[in-house]
Amino acid sequence: MSTEDRGPSMSTAFIEEPSDEELPARRMLDQDWRKVFNYGLLLALVLVFVALTNMPVNLDHRMLIEPIFSMGYLSLFWLPAVFGLVVCREPVLAGMPSHAKGSREVLAGSLVGLIGGAGLSVLTFLLDNFNLRDPLVNWSPQLLELLSFQRDTAFGIAIWLPVGLVLGTFGGLAHLLSATVRRMLSWAFASVIAFAIFETVILDLSEGFAWLGAEWLVEELYFIRGGLTMHGAAVLAVVGGLFAAFGRDRAHRAKERFDALEGTSRTRANAIGLLVVAAALVILPLFLGGITNELLANVGLFVLLALGLNIVVGLAGILDLGYVAFFAIGGYTAGILTTTNRGESWPDWMPQFYWGTALVAVVILAALAGLFIGAPVIRMRGDYLAIVTLGFGEIIRLLFLSDWLGGYTGAAQGVTNIPGVQVFGLATVKGTDPRAVFYLVLFFCAIAIYVSWRLERSRLGRAWMAIREDESVAEAMGINTVNAKLMAFVVGAVLASFSGAILAAKVGSVFPNSFIILVSIVILVVVIVGGMGNIAGVIVGSVVLIGILGGPRQPGLLQEFSEYKLLIYGVLLIWMMLKRPEGLVPNVRRTRELHQDEYLQDAWLRGEIDADSEHTDDSHSNGNTGVLPA
Amino acid sequence: MSDTDGAPPLLEMRGVNTHYGAVHILKDVEFSIYPGELVCLLGGNASGKSTTLKTLLGMVAPTTGDVLLNGEIVTDESISYRVERGVTMVPENRRLFKRLSVKDNLELGAFLRSDRSAIDADLERIFEMFPRVKERLSQKAGTLSGGEQQMVAMGRALMSDPKVLLMDEPSMGLAPALVQTNFELIKQIHSQGVAIFVVEQNANMALSIADRGWVLQTGRVVLDDTAEALLANPHLRASYLGET
Ligand SMILES: Nc1ncnc2c1ncn2[C@@H]1O[C@H](COP(=O)(O)OP(=O)(O)OP(=O)(O)O)[C@@H](O)[C@H]1O
Ligand SMILES: [Mg+2]
Numbered sequence: 001m002s003t004e005d006r007g008p009s010m011s012t013a014f015i016e017e018p019s020d021e022e023l024p025a026r027r028m029l030d031q032d033w034r035k036v037f038n039y040g041l042l043l044a045l046v047l048v049f050v051a052l053t054n055m056p057v058n059l060d061h062r063m064l065i066e067p068i069f070s071m072g073y074l075s076l077f078w079l080p081a082v083f084g085l086v087v088c089r090e091p092v093l094a095g096m097p098s099h100a101k102g103s104r105e106v107l108a109g110s111l112v113g114l115i116g117g118a119g120l121s122v123l124t125f126l127l128d129n130f131n132l133r134d135p136l137v138n139w140s141p142q143l144l145e146l147l148s149f150q151r152d153t154a155f156g157i158a159i160w161l162p163v164g165l166v167l168g169t170f171g172g173l174a175h176l177l178s179a180t181v182r183r184m185l186s187w188a189f190a191s192v193i194a195f196a197i198f199e200t201v202i203l204d205l206s207e208g209f210a211w212l213g214a215e216w217l218v219e220e221l222y223f224i225r226g227g228l229t230m231h232g233a234a235v236l237a238v239v240g241g242l243f244a245a246f247g248r249d250r251a252h253r254a255k256e257r258f259d260a261l262e263g264t265s266r267t268r269a270n271a272i273g274l275l276v277v278a279a280a281l282v283i284l285p286l287f288l289g290g291i292t293n294e295l296l297a298n299v300g301l302f303v304l305l306a307l308g309l310n311i312v313v314g315l316a317g318i319l320d321l322g323y324v325a326f327f328a329i330g331g332y333t334a335g336i337l338t339t340t341n342r343g344e345s346w347p348d349w350m351p352q353f354y355w356g357t358a359l360v361a362v363v364i365l366a367a368l369a370g371l372f373i374g375a376p377v378i379r380m381r382g383d384y385l386a387i388v389t390l391g392f393g394e395i396i397r398l399l400f401l402s403d404w405l406g407g408y409t410g411a412a413q414g415v416t417n418i419p420g421v422q423v424f425g426l427a428t429v430k431g432t433d434p435r436a437v438f439y440l441v442l443f444f445c446a447i448a449i450y451v452s453w454r455l456e457r458s459r460l461g462r463a464w465m466a467i468r469e470d471e472s473v474a475e476a477m478g479i480n481t482v483n484a485k486l487m488a489f490v491v492g493a494v495l496a497s498f499s500g501a502i503l504a505a506k507v508g509s510v511f512p513n514s515f516i517i518l519v520s521i522v523i524l525v526v527v528i529v530g531g532m533g534n535i536a537g538v539i540v541g542s543v544v545l546i547g548i549l550g551g552p553r554q555p556g557l558l559q560e561f562s563e564y565k566l567l568i569y570g571v572l573l574i575w576m577m578l579k580r581p582e583g584l585v586p587n588v589r590r591t592r593e594l595h596q597d598e599y600l601q602d603a604w605l606r607g608e609i610d611a612d613s614e615h616t617d618d619s620h621s622n623g624n625t626g627v628l629p630a
Numbered sequence: 631m632s633d634t635d636g637a638p639p640l641l642e643m644r645g646v647n648t649h650y651g652a653v654h655i656l657k658d659v660e661f662s663i664y665p666g667e668l669v670c671l672l673g674g675n676a677s678g679k680s681t682t683l684k685t686l687l688g689m690v691a692p693t694t695g696d697v698l699l700n701g702e703i704v705t706d707e708s709i710s711y712r713v714e715r716g717v718t719m720v721p722e723n724r725r726l727f728k729r730l731s732v733k734d735n736l737e738l739g740a741f742l743r744s745d746r747s748a749i750d751a752d753l754e755r756i757f758e759m760f761p762r763v764k765e766r767l768s769q770k771a772g773t774l775s776g777g778e779q780q781m782v783a784m785g786r787a788l789m790s791d792p793k794v795l796l797m798d799e800p801s802m803g804l805a806p807a808l809v810q811t812n813f814e815l816i817k818q819i820h821s822q823g824v825a826i827f828v829v830e831q832n833a834n835m836a837l838s839i840a841d842r843g844w845v846l847q848t849g850r851v852v853l854d855d856t857a858e859a860l861l862a863n864p865h866l867r868a869s870y871l872g873e874t
Contacts, residue, residue, distance in 0.1 A: 459741070462734060462737065462738060462741070463738075463741065465727070465730055465734070466727050466730070466738050466741075469727035469728060469729055469730060470725055470727055470728075472689065472721075473721055473725045473727070474727075474738075475689065475709055476687060476689060476709060476713075476719050476721060477713070477738050477739060477741050477742075477786075477790070478709055478710035478713035478714065478741055478742040478790070479710070479738075479741055480708070480710060
């Protein structure tokens, strides 16, 4: 299977244009049986796995389109269609003739769907006849009921075969469509799903935009108890499809025009873009309800954390798994200094500080902590360093939890009664006012983005990158690697401590539990998924992971999925590493390097390598030169 | 030859012993390199050639003995101290910063310098010497061909404006034709007044361009003579120059 697997990614990465010649479609039974069987089996396993995570049951009450389709069924139904589509894909190599698509592809999709459906049939049968509840906690009557569509077991066993077959066939048929039609369909489908899933936010938004008649629109779209109305779904599908057909091209052209800009006009365009985004971020929250602002504030907290870790991991190449320690230090320092209810071990004469004043202490302490944790750690390399930082992250949390420091930190009770932040007597930033929290976070994010951006281009930034690439050579260039790495720790620590200090004021309390190792891991996943060493990527990563899926303790848009958050993180991480190692927002230069092998293979197949050494198309020629005969 | 000039040696080792853990690598190594000389260091595998260069640059600290730079004892000084005063190394296997651009690699060579206009002038000088490098400024160093990488590695070292260049097997892994060009380049750099201390397996070729040579055997300097004398030395001919 592995060889076929490489095909699609290789071809889609660099080749868009179809080949000139086309061979006639292959006969229907001229299948790659092994591939079909493998994909079918994989589909069956995935379906059974998803069913046993209990996702379908848990999500069944959440209606997508009232009353016919719930998110529970969606969690199963999308899989056969996608597998049916994927099994048909074959590498298309430009300049090499390929076969026309035909009934063969549809049959492959159908078969894969059928085998997958059979997997669920077997599961339904087993659910009815055996009790495996002991190892498998979700082995429940509810699951059986869901899998048999609220009828008897025999019906369930029988129905999954045709359901799988039909869905798989859809996938196969989709493969036959022209690219435009396929795109229209997927956009139509995606807009319905997106509007259904993001119902809470859209309702929240509609309140802010009531004066635009948004209320009316929302009432038409959504059913009172949740879920889209039938006609709402139909309208969304049409709008989405039409956008794919017409709007997308226009958006692409606009982007191309933007990319073509150079010199001052490029700078100006960038500045205007930045200004528009900044203005939107300042103005939009005024129209947003509490839920959305809360989400944005959480995203912002993680943007701060991730930008800091990005400096440590992405730029300096130090894999710090105990990064949460600095988040904790920021939270605790701000909490203890500002609370009205301080631990009994503190002397009475110690005043209660204003948050802004406390922030000075937060920065100093975080920087010191960065030095203290960094100093012993940076002499190690690679995996040893990761393990030791992991330990430090845990040590800090356990210290806050310990009896020894309990008089100061409140041990398991944590620090409570932390007041909000007074801003010039104008407003109080605290958890009950998510909009104010968002503005505070936004302010610090702006600082962090600016600092990251400047550092990346500074001498220090260059030293970090050199260390990341080859530490001993960096040393031989005269770079003081110890100092540079300590600086990375310190800058990262300070950014994380800002986030902690805001968290303390926002939530009004800090507990050891808010700073478990999982937080470190989540931040790291945000950085990796977004694109290491890339500021925009880190922001997008936070929005996608924290905003949509939710953080370790923060609910995201998909509250129903909170139980599966980590599962989805894991799947996403694996998928990204396999298919898009450069992250969601790739750094152009890094992409080139990571896909180099694939590119070279393609280029070789196209005979390009010896054809044109003076090829100026940037994205291609640079990959090329490494193998050009000198 | 240069010993008689009276000026202090540019780089000198006095009774240097180096250990890795308990293993004794360099044994009482003594020698000096004078300004503008081209000296080559020969020796079999694991004889301690790379270690000698690393000790000179300060990447490895000697257990006893001293390293002198311009007559000043720098044994306890940092690498950056020595780089600032004109010692630079072109490491074994070139070791470019692979994912950084050629430009970034060159700039990193000048990391300790702050005079922007002088740096730019040196960049221009390097572009003159290696026109190919200029064409590939924004390319990732790791994607360059072996020969191009060698040019960038030399350029990177020259960016620090060195008085003496320590080169560790510069022709390793290069095609025979390129080895020749490579030695031409070394001669060219040398002709600009930079002293060169080059470790080479290719003894014949190295000695043909060198002023002097040393031969290291299991950490000891066993031969120290002018290049012509070494080329004529029957002992050396037998052990290092093979059938030639
Ligand atoms: N970091 C290290 N730790 C322990 N031993 C080392 C280290 N570096 C080198 N050695 C050992 O020191 C000895 C000399 O190594 P060195 O690299 O100086 O040899 P060399 O003369 O450059 O050899 P070659 O021609 O193969 O490059 C070798 O036996 C090597 O295994
Ligand atoms: Mg060596």
